[in-house]
Amino acid sequence: MTSTVRDTPLLGLHERLGATMTEFAGWRMPLRYGSETAEHRAVRTDAGLFDLCHMGQIAVTGPGAGEALDYAVCGWPSALAVGRARYTMLCAPDGGILDDLVVYRQADELFLVVANAANTAVVVAELTERAAELSKRSGEGAEVTDKSGFSGLISIQGPNAPGILSRHTELPLADLRYYAGGYATVAGCLAWVARTGYTGEDGFEIMCAADDCEQIWTALSAGADGTSGVAPAGLAARDTLRLEAGMPLYGNELGPDVTPYDAGLGRVVRLDKPADFVGREALAARAEEGPRQMLIGLVARSRRVPRHGYPVFAGTARVGVVTSGAPSPTLGVPIAMAYVQARASGPFGIDVRGNTEPAEQTELPFYDRRKGR
Secondary structure, X not given: XXXXXXXXXOHHHHHHOOOEEEEEOOEEEEEEOOOXXXXXXXXXXXXXXXXXXXXXXXXXXXXXXXXXHHHHOOOOHHHOOOOEEEEEEEEOOOOOEEEEEEEEEEXXXXXXXXXXXXXXXXXXXXXXHHHHHHHHHXXXXXXXXXXXXXXXXXXXXXXXXXXXXXXXXXXXXXXXXXXXXXXXXXXXXXXXXXXXXXXXXXXXXXXXEHHHHHHHHHHHHEOOOOOOEOEEOOXXXXXXXXXXXXXXXXXXXXXXXXXXXXXXXXXXXXXXXXXXXXXXXXXXXXXXXXXXXXXXXXEEOOOOOOOOOOEEEEOOEEEXXXXXXXXXXXXXXXXXXXEEEOOOOOOEEEEEOOEEEEEEEEOXXXXXXXXXX
16 A cells, blocks of 8 residues: 655745655655755845745634643643744643644634644644544534645744844734734735744744745745846755754654653643643653653764764763754754653763764754854
């Protein structure tokens, strides 16, 4: 049995731009358009455009929408004001992470949940089941609708992103806070514009009708003079950007065998919210006992690059494993995130193809635009 690979609404545009395409989470996506390092640096110094149409977009609507999400995720979505967003997680009853999500409150009874592409079906099924279960208890209804494939998602990221986007929308971007959004027209198309992203830079994610994606992309890619373009950026650059920013990736840093506390993200678990939620008992216990492993940053002291799955040692004892690693275009050295035993301490070494290479533990993120590094 063969699985069908889906195409985003921007496939034709990517092909015209000469992108190297790859299959990712069941979608055909641009890996790079030329040099992934150049794309990475463009986002750090200017701006870059990303096709994120593969991401899951799930609407939760109705009078019980907020309460349903409160029960379904470990955060507190019903406390969001209209126009605000929160990063949160969908956890299993044992506290393991089924997916990490961004939840936007677009109206009193309308929430948009953005999920990882590979987990969209799981998230839709879990949200539907949990909303139905809560409805039986409270009588408040909520409807879960998978909009993936019918809606588009484009991201413009980088220090010049606000100035570029402002030429194509009436939304007052200077007044738009981080993790906030609003309805507006972009290049003549109705869209939801949010100040969110996955690169460590300032930027915006634009959710629109699938048929409007190319019009918006084309407008944003043109420079102020209509000729010099904003660089398109592929999955490879997105991965090194998020790694430098210390942002976790599902399947690497996050998964069903990891709790938010292990990942250093216990702040997203709202044990103080009055509503019960799936995984609450297990997460409360983990908060009490402390994490069994910790996610750390490592900077390699050689030119050899640590990769996902490479063992981490403290002395001669194996204490963990690399979850993500790559050369850092911004820092000029190989970097990695790794899980190590909760009480492990350095100096650390990483087994790179049979040789133990020294690595120095560093505070995450590796790169912070607010500190200029």
